[in-house]
Amino acid sequence: MEITAKSVITCPECGHAKEEQMAANACRFFYQCENYYSILKPKNGDCCVFCSYGSAPCPPVQQKRNGC
Incomplete structure (x- = not known):
């Protein structure tokens, strides 16, 4: 499975989203x-803001999920 390099972070306070x-x-x-x-923390x-608020988790977590 391919590793995603971009993620859309959405602020839980105001809903603003940015890739x-x-x-x-x-x-x-x-x-x-x-x-x-x-x-945001x-x-x-x-482990990071991408895992908490992003549309995709960070690459190290993606790699673990893919068995890399």
Whole structure:
């Protein structure tokens, strides 16, 4: 299965959504909403903001799910 390199992050505070490029081998711990200016942090149990608020999880998690 192919690894997705982009994810749409949706702010839980205001609903603003934006497509962002994900790093291939790293997790992103903080993200600032361009509309509401809130700082998003991962939910408990998630490794990054893409896993918590994105349309696709980060590449390292995708790789684990694919058995890589």
